Amino acid sequence: MRYSLASLLANALTGNKNWKPVWREPEPKRSYDVIIVGGGGHGLATAHYLAKEHGITNVAVIDKSYLGSGNVGRNTTIVRSNYLLPGNEPFYEWSLKLWEGLEQDLNYNAMVSQRGVLNVFHSDAQRDSFVRRGNAMRFHGADAELLDNDQVRALVPFVDLDNARFPIRGGLYQPRGGTVRHDAVVWGYARSADQRGVDVIQNCAATGFRVEKGRIVGIETEKGFIGAKKVALSVAGSSSRVGEMVGLRLPIESHVLQAFVTEGIKPLLDTVITFGAGHFYCSQSDKGGLVFGGDIDGYNTYAQRGNLPVVEDVAEGGMALIPAIGRLRILRSWGGLLDMSMDGSPIIDRTDIDGLYFNGGWCYGGFKATPAAGWCFAHLIATGQPHPYAAAYRFDRFASGRVIDEKGMGAQPNLH
Amino acid sequence: MRITCPYCGARGLEEFTYRGDATVTRPSSIDARATEAWVDYVYLRDNPAGLHKEFWQHSAGCRAWLEVARDTTTHEIVAVELAAKER
Numbered sequence: 185m186r187y188s189l190a191s192l193l194a195n196a197l198t199g200n201k202n203w204k205p206v207w208r209e210p211e212p213k214r215s216y217d218v219i220i221v222g223g224g225g226h227g228l229a230t231a232h233y234l235a236k237e238h239g240i241t242n243v244a245v246i247d248k249s250y251l252g253s254g255n256v257g258r259n260t261t262i263v264r265s266n267y268l269l270p271g272n273e274p275f276y277e278w279s280l281k282l283w284e285g286l287e288q289d290l291n292y293n294a295m296v297s298q299r300g301v302l303n304v305f306h307s308d309a310q311r312d313s314f315v316r317r318g319n320a321m322r323f324h325g326a327d328a329e330l331l332d333n334d335q336v337r338a339l340v341p342f343v344d345l346d347n348a349r350f351p352i353r354g355g356l357y358q359p360r361g362g363t364v365r366h367d368a369v370v371w372g373y374a375r376s377a378d379q380r381g382v383d384v385i386q387n388c389a390a391t392g393f394r395v396e397k398g399r400i401v402g403i404e405t406e407k408g409f410i411g412a413k414k415v416a417l418s419v420a421g422s423s424s425r426v427g428e429m430v431g432l433r434l435p436i437e438s439h440v441l442q443a444f445v446t447e448g449i450k451p452l453l454d455t456v457i458t459f460g461a462g463h464f465y466c467s468q469s470d471k472g473g474l475v476f477g478g479d480i481d482g483y484n485t486y487a488q489r490g491n492l493p494v495v496e497d498v499a500e501g502g503m504a505l506i507p508a509i510g511r512l513r514i515l516r517s518w519g520g521l522l523d524m525s526m527d528g529s530p531i532i533d534r535t536d537i538d539g540l541y542f543n544g545g546w547c548y549g550g551f552k553a554t555p556a557a558g559w560c561f562a563h564l565i566a567t568g569q570p571h572p573y574a575a576a577y578r579f580d581r582f583a584s585g586r587v588i589d590e591k592g593m594g595a596q597p598n599l600h
Numbered sequence: 601m602r603i604t605c606p607y608c609g610a611r612g613l614e615e616f617t618y619r620g621d622a623t624v625t626r627p628s629s630i631d632a633r634a635t636e637a638w639v640d641y642v643y644l645r646d647n648p649a650g651l652h653k654e655f656w657q658h659s660a661g662c663r664a665w666l667e668v669a670r671d672t673t674t675h676e677i678v679a680v681e682l683a684a685k686e687r
């Protein structure tokens with residue numbers, strides 16, 4: 185069914201009893217042209233663009249759990265394209281453009297909200313580095329504005345501008361950044377892929393891979409063997425675990441990132457704001473809760489939950505930036521399993537096994553990348569060639585020294 | 601998570617700094633032919649789900665470097681010893 189004003193009205197008048205499930209629950213076929221392992225945002229977006237842009241519809245997306253059970257349903261929903269390095273910025277700007285057209289493309293309300301992203305800075309040196317970043321963004325056609333303190337005050341009057349330790353000196357603002365309802369992204373891509381003939385198969389973990397003469401021929405799953413001409417891995421925090429099944433040793437460590445949401449309050453924060461002297465970012469959900477987070481915990485883990493030192497650190501960052509936050513109660517906190525790469529940037533590439541493709545290493549920032557990652561991964565799978573926007577996201581950059589290290593931290597995932 | 605430092609006893613996680621995988625070996629050669637070994641050492645990781653041997657420094661304590669065996673699926677710390685042991 186196409187969603188429209190007419191379909192809304194018709195269903196409202198019939199008591200909303202006739203809505204149909206938005207995707208099928210098929211059993212796996214014996215084989216497919218392409219199997220995508222991992223039904224997170226990236227896997228589903230890849231399926232959508234494979235079908236829509238490349239006409240490849242004999243495709244299955246398999247996930248070990250329910251759709252949205254991974255990071256795509258756990259993130260803080262911030263989208264932006266405020267990157268510095270040439271390998272990154274065109275990719276993220278393309279992603280932001282795809283977000284801008286996503287709801288029309290999918291005929292699905294993903295609540296794309298371009299409420300702006302404000303990064304405040306606290307020193308002259310930090311201003312210089314933000315100016316440089318803003319200029320880099322504008323060179324690539326993105327939007328960036330340098331705000332002085334009066335402009336920051338007008339936008340977010342409740343922040344602690346004159347904090348004794350970290351006074352705010354201004355901000356870098358990207359008006360086109362914002363938030364997107366993460367679950368709706370999953371559902372929208374899944375529905376669109378399904379409507380185009382893609383089988384979306386939940387609760388079906390990949391347990392092994394079959395390779396013959398250097399070529400992938402299919403995968404073992406909880407529902408038996410499924411043949412495939414091509415297999416595309418998109419399992420985020422599980423990349424090393426799944427990669428190991430087929431002999432891939434990756435430049436990735438799995439880490440945990442925590443997020444928090446407070447009780448709902450009246451509208452307070454109508455943009456996304458980040459603290460520049462520590463790590464803290466915050467937005468207000470449509471239900472009224474403040475959604476925020478900070479640094480990753482910083483050690484290898486698959487436990488999908490974090491520890492208290494980061495909770496304390498995030499709370500301190502929040503109090504330094506928005507003292508009023510101390511009056512709110514935290515309702516929930518949770519953790520998600522991140523695929524931290526060694527330079528903090530992602531990988532979209534072929535592997536040494538013919539027909540096996542890899543998308544991962546998205547660290548704590550892959551939600552904003554969902555549309556462009558799907559777009560570029562689909563291009564790679566369909567044509568065998570890397571998409572120009574993702575041309576720098578290759579495995580060989582580690583050996584060749586062409587790493588994309590936005591933070592300049594070196595090969596130490598917990599510093600990115 | 602609390603780590604039992606051999607010198608200081610059981611201390612909170614916030615006193616420790618994480619370095620990462622303790623099983624990778626730094627190549628002894630800087631010859632170009634050793635590039636692959638260097639890439640392996642600097643970038644590639646087993647990243648196991650389960651027992652992981654890793655380096656931590658008791659940076660806000662005695663500053664000793666420790667080798668910790670920890671289960672990455674439960675955060676259970678199985679063993680702690682000084683990293684500066686005989687190898």
Ligand SMILES: Cc1cc2nc3c(=O)[nH]c(=O)nc-3n(C[C@H](O)[C@H](O)[C@H](O)COP(=O)(O)OP(=O)(O)OC[C@H]3O[C@@H](n4cnc5c(N)ncnc54)[C@H](O)[C@@H]3O)c2cc1C
Pocket residue numbers: 221222223224225226227246247248249250251252253254255256257258259260261262263388389390391418419420421422426441442443477518519520521522546547548549550551552553
């Ligand atoms: C707390 C938190 C906050 C974040 N905030 C932001 C943010 O504000 N902005 C931003 O841009 N990014 C953010 N991120 C990062 C972002 O969420 C991820 O980078 C992105 O969602 C990863 O891609 P994905 O959606 O495909 O991953 P996932 O949703 O994790 O998908 C991977 C899927 O693979 C499946 N899988 C694993 N193993 C197997 C197997 N053996 N067989 C079959 N399926 C398998 C999993 O079940 C999972 O569904 C955040 C992440 C976290 C955890």
Ligand SMILES: [Zn+2]
Pocket residue numbers: 605606607608609658661662663664
């Ligand atoms: Zn000690």
